[in-house]
Amino acid sequence: MVLKALTANHAVAEAAKLARVKVVSAYPITPQTTIVEKLAEMIEKGEMEAKMVRVESEHSALAATLGAAAAGARAFTATSSHGLLYMHEVLWWTSGARVPVVMAVVTRAIGPPWNIHVEHSDVMDQRDTGWIIGVAQENQEAFDLTLQAFRISEDPRVYLPMIVSLDAFILSHTVAPVDVPSQQEVDAWLPSRRQPYVISPETNVVMGNIADDADYYMMRYSINAAMEAAKKVVEEVDEEYGKAFGRRYGGLVECYNCDDADYIMVLMGSWAGDAKKASDLLREKGYRVGVMRVRFVRPWPREVVQEKLSNRKGVIVFDRSISFGSAGQLFTDVAASLYGSTSIRGVVAGLGGVDVRPEDFMNEVTDFVSHVEEFGRVYEPLRWHLPPKYAKSLAEEVSA
Amino acid sequence: MSGTAAVVEKPKTYWVAPISYPAPASSGKTGLWRTERPVIHLEKCVKCLYCWLYCPEDTILRREDDYVYVDYDYCKGCGICAAVCPTNAIDMVPEGGES
Amino acid sequence: MPLRLADLPRRRYGSPGNAACPGCPETMGLRYVKMALGDNVVLVIPAGCSSVIQGIRPKSGINFPILNIVFASAASAASGMSSAFEMLGQDVKVVVWAGDGGTADIGFQALSGAAERNDDIIYICVDNEAYMNTGIQRSGLTPYGAWTTTTWTGKTEPKKPLPFIVLAHNVPYVATATVGYPQDFIEKLRKAATIRGFKYIHLHAPCPVGWRFDPSLTAKIAQLAVQTGAFILFEYENGRFRLSPYSGMYRDPKRRVPLEEYLKLQGRFQTVLKDPQKLEMLRAEIDEMWRWALLLEKGMASPELKK
Incomplete structure (x- = not known):
């Protein structure tokens, strides 16, 4: 193993190379661009034996990727x-085809207005599409998760495409040390590709012609069955990866300071690092607070969430995205899993890359704690953690 | 360049495949759609094979001697064969009358 | 070397019992693809009549392995497949079979991208001149004056000159063909299969349902389109343009069959036939295509640009 200084985007590109990807097709978009640039460079230098289809759009990018995979x-x-x-339609087509594919998603805000900074609305918009969605916290994990994604996606119990999600700029463009295994080590760990069928003159397979309604229904049932099975596969792959490379992440979720915690923060992505820091600082002040970092949005780790979060004094969910007219998407899933067994609050924060610091997490948690202590059982789906420059003026406007 | 193609392995979870294989009758016995059937008069046939060439359904079949016959199980009765026949060797006869 | 029908093997090229309407030009065309290219082919089919013609799982009424794909990205999916076969060391012809909507309209961006990249695929546009699968709505390739369910009094714009637009990408091979002259189509397909890079064949495909004619007339109307000059058969190969023999004899408009003979067999042109001004507009659309074709024949294409 070699420690390299890499941005998460370059780490993801390295992982795709080490996985011996044969066809790459992607279209540049900030902040993903440096992944496709790096892959193009590695292919043209002959370091990576693959073909790149330099498509004219993202819709085409995933269609070409699916074509190659099929x-x-x-x-x-x-x-x-x-x-x-723009790809959204092809995401459904890919999972419906049951063809293993891996895609990195550098999570970024959606316009208008134009904003290129971190937000989870883009990836959360895909959670109903039948893709497995894993979320990295750091550069190393972006690398590890990309390698793991091939193994998860190509497992015969799963055969679903997988998204590896990493946050804009905070990971994508920030250099950090990444432990990169050798090609031999990766070859020994990652089996050759498996898939349920191949379309070729030899197999004569036709994918996707009309199915009767009942067959269509059961195909949807089977996608969900594969999602449920993927939970076990994710845990297994995490464990085997740990044995081979020395890093384990806890499978579907990572729990930090959770064992004796009265209150638990739930969130995903890079800002989990700040939340963990807040948890440490709160403990110094006597608050027993832990962090549950969701590593897989789909399949939704319902059982683990129930096991780890029920019977706490309170759960506070931080969403970096919102379903307008409802609440943060992570909140919705957590609340549905807990069905009122504990106090819960949803906080929407950090949209459009607004910085959320450990002290912001601390303030939200202490406010929640005092609320629970004052009122007993609390169910509060949506609280806005406003950016500093607006926090005061909005409060004045509301009180006026 | 070459690489290893994927290993095809059956799924290990409940699975209804979104796949098919080419086969006749994907829409049933389409001969039932027919309102007129082509009747070939071989005495007029010059084996030009135009009917065989233009038939959209692959339901004009060639014998070893290249005279042709009709697969009535699937012939939809469009009448293209009769229209392209240079010797008028094919008549379109209404279905439902005497055979 | 002209194609002798009797030399084609006795076998089933299509898949009977499919869901195509009687007299369908698409199932005709698909048989010719099989006659021309044999079995070493994978089709990529975007949404359209051919998605339905396959019929219901677990059978398929089109006699090829197929990747059915979303409407807008057939060319890109084919590029991906072709790249995969190349990387896996397999020599497989990847053929897009797409309608005029999937090619000229919603799929145009992907088509243009694949052409510009010169990806190694054969792209066949099956042009039935409207969105037939959704019920005969106008497309960019519907001719001037034609009735559709979104142009009740006739289309007010001319047909998009798509083969020339693809030709302007300067790809190695562009041809037009028709189900009316299958041997010509088969020969063009066979030639395309020998060329590396992007090949485009525009297949004129009269639709009995959408054009309002008797299903027995599909081949005849396809031939009349050529004989009246309404559809021009040509080939563009390595920077050289030439009219195909079936169209070559109609350079001189006086030798063409009167346009009305083509129009009067189709319900969709009835308003054109009743209105001399509209008829002139349609003639002007056709004349313009001939002007382009004859200019290209005289050597507009620069040989230096050829790929």
Whole structure:
């Protein structure tokens, strides 16, 4: 193993190379661009034996990736924000086809107005599409999760495409040390590609013609069955990856300071690092607070969430995205899993890359704690953690 | 360039495949759609094979001697064969009358 | 070397019992693809009549392995497949079979991208001149004056000159063909299969349902389109343009069959036939295509640009 200084985008590109991806097709979009640039460079230098289809759009990028994968080649793409939304139709087509594919999504805000900074609305918009969605906290994890994604996606219990999500700029463009295993080590760990069928003159397979309604229904049932099975596969892959490379993440969720915690913060992505810091600082002040970092949005880790979060004094969910007219998407899933067994509050924060510091998490938690202590059982789906420059003026406007 | 194609392995979870294979009758016995059937008069046939060439359904079949016959199980009765026949060797006869 | 029908093997090229309407030009065309290219082919089919013609799982009424794909990205999916076969060391012809909507309108961006990249695929546009699968709505390739369910009094714009637009991408091979002259289509397909890079064949495909004619007349109307000059058969190969023999004899408008003979067999042109001004507009659309074709024939294409 070699420690390299890499941005998460370059780490993801390295992982795709080490996975021996044969076809890459992607379209540039900030902040994903440096992934496709790096892959193009590695292919043109001959460091990576793959073909790149330099498509004219993201819709085409995923279509080309699916085409290559259906023909039997390991294929990879990457996108962000509007690119991901433009692909949305093909995401459904890919999962419906049950063809293993891996895609990196650098999570970014959606316009208008134009904003290229971190937000989870783009990836959260895909959670109903039948893709497995894993979320990294750091550069190393972005690398590890990309390698793991091929193994999860190509597992015969799963056979679903997978998104590896990493946050804009905070990960994508920030250099950090990444432990990169050798090609031999990766070859020993990652089996050759498996998939449920291949479309070729030899197999004569036709994918996607009309099915009767009952068959269609059962195909949807089977996608969900594969999602449920993927929970076990994710845990297994995490454990085997740990054995081979020395890093384990806890499977579907990572729990930090959770064992004796009265209150638990739930969130995903890079800002979990700030939340963990807040948890440490709160403990110094006598608050027993832990962090549950959701690593997989889909399949939704319902059982773990129930096991770890029920019977706490309170759960506070931080969403970096919102379903307008409802609440943060993570909140909705957590609340549905807990069905009122504990006090819960949803906080929407950090939209459009607004910085959320450990002290912001601390303030939200202490406010929640005092609320629970004052009123007993609390159910509060949506609280806005406003940016500093607006926090005071809005409060005045509301009270006026 | 070459690489290894994927190993095809059956899924290990409940699975209804979104796949098919080419086969006749994907829409049933389409001969039932027919309102007129082509009747070939071989004494007028010059084996030009135009009917065989233009038939959209692959339901004009060639014998070893290249005279042709009709697969009535699937012939939809469009009448293209009769229209392209240079010797008028094919008549379109209404279905439902005497055979 | 002209194609002798009797030399084509006795076998089933299509898949009977499919869901195509009687007299369908698409199932005709698909048989010719099989006759021309044999079995070493994978089709990529975007949404359209051909998605339906396959019929119901677990059978398929089109006799090829197929990747059905979303409407807008057939060319890109084919590029991906072709790249995969290349990387896996397999020599497979990847053929897009798309309608005029999937090619000229919603799929145009992907088509243009694949052409510009010169990806190694054969792209066949099956042009039935409207969105037939959704019920005969106008497309960019509907001719001037034609009735559709979104142009009740006739289309007010001319047909998009798509083969020339693809030709302007300067790809190695562009051809037009028709289900009316299958041997010509088959020969063009066979030639396309020998060329590396992007190949485009525009297949004129009269639709009995959408054009309002008797299903027995599909081949005849396709031939009349050529004989009246309404559809021009040509080839563009490595920077050289030439009219195909079936159209070559109609350079001189006086030798063409009167346009009305083509129009009067189709319900969709009835308003054109009743209105001399509209008829002139349609003639002008056709004349313009001939002007382009004859200019290209005289050597407008620069040989230096050829790929």
